[in-house]
Amino acid sequence: MVKLTLLIKATLDNVTELQPKNENHEFHFxxxxxxxxxxxPSTVPINRQEEHDISSSRGSASFVWRCSFCKRESTLSFLPPQAPSSGTLKAKKNAKIPTTTTPLPLNESDDWSVFLTVECRGMEVVGFDFEGEWKAKVPDSDTVFEDIVFEDGRWDEYDEESKLPCSIEDLEAKWVKA
Ligand SMILES: [Zn+2]
Known part of the structure; x- marks a missing residue:
């Protein structure tokens, strides 16, 4: 069993609180x-609201996969987001761990931020794609963009209220030990 945290990073221009649009977002791992x-062979869509039976035990997991090569079954489940066990983002002693598996929004540019945490048995997650719909808000404005879709790794809009151009680019993601 391994616990892995996904860190994300992006350049946010006049937006903050970047997060998946819906509770049932399909994460592409x-x-x-x-x-x-x-x-x-491809990225797999995984929904943290789903529960699948594990054939080798009585439990369930968000995602169950049988490797087409060795035929072994492996599972993945979501945990509340937690800081990496080493590095500069390391969890502080007595730091509060969120109580739900809801991913943490990305608030600031150009710095790695804890996004979500998973527990894997028999598999590892090695990549992440920013697919699907996302949302973000404009600081000091009532504007919330709810249909953010990344094309070629970026997104651009204009906020009528604050009269500012808004954009997200330089998306990056990496998995580290939780
Ligand atoms: Zn295998």
């Missing part, structure tokens, strides 16, 4: 079998 190290 690149996964790899821990037994034979075969990578899944």
């Amino acid at each position: 690149k996964i790899q079998c821990s037994s034979c190290h075969e990578e899944h």
Whole structure:
């Protein structure tokens, strides 16, 4: 079993609180079998609201995968977002861990931020794609953009209320040990 935290980073221009638009957002993960190290051929959509039965036990997980190469079953479940176990974002002693698995919004530009945490058995997550719809708000404005879709890794809009151009670019993601 391994606990992994996804850190994200982006250049935010006149927007803040970047997060998935919906509770049932499909996160696109690149996964790899821990037994034979075969990578899944595509990114897989995983919904943290879903529960799937595990055939080898009575439990359930958000995502269950049988490796097409070695046939071993592996699982992934979402945990409340938590800081990495090492590095500069390391969790402070007595730091509060959120009580729900809701991803944490990205508020500031150009700095790695804890986004979500998963627990994997028999697989590892090795990549992340910013697919699907996202939302973000404009600081000091009532504007909330609710249909953000990234094309070629970026998004641009204009906020009528604050009369400011808004954009998101330089999206990056990395998995670290939680
Ligand atoms: Zn395998």
